Amino acid sequence: MKPLVFLGDALRRLRDFPEGARHDAGYQLHRVQCGEQPSDFKPMPEVGPGVEELRVWDASGTYRVIYVARVARAVYVLHAFQKKTQRTARADIELARQRYREIGG
16 A cells, blocks of 8 residues: 655645545545545646546535555645636646646656
């Protein structure tokens, strides 16, 4: 099982999710650590190769966790946030892209 490595404030932001969304995101990240696919995700090529967005829905809103698992040594969580519009905000994509570069992407 690969370790989870949180970049920047991603862990704090994930912990700020409501309990149900936090639990679901944690379960899906565990699946990724074990080499399985999460139940709902999409590729995020605009952030970098191999980057994916975990999608979590809760009664209080829509949440996203951007991560990359194709690096051999760990699953890197680049960003976690509540999504408030149909499109992912440019600032969220740029932040994830910057953190992706930090791991050598």
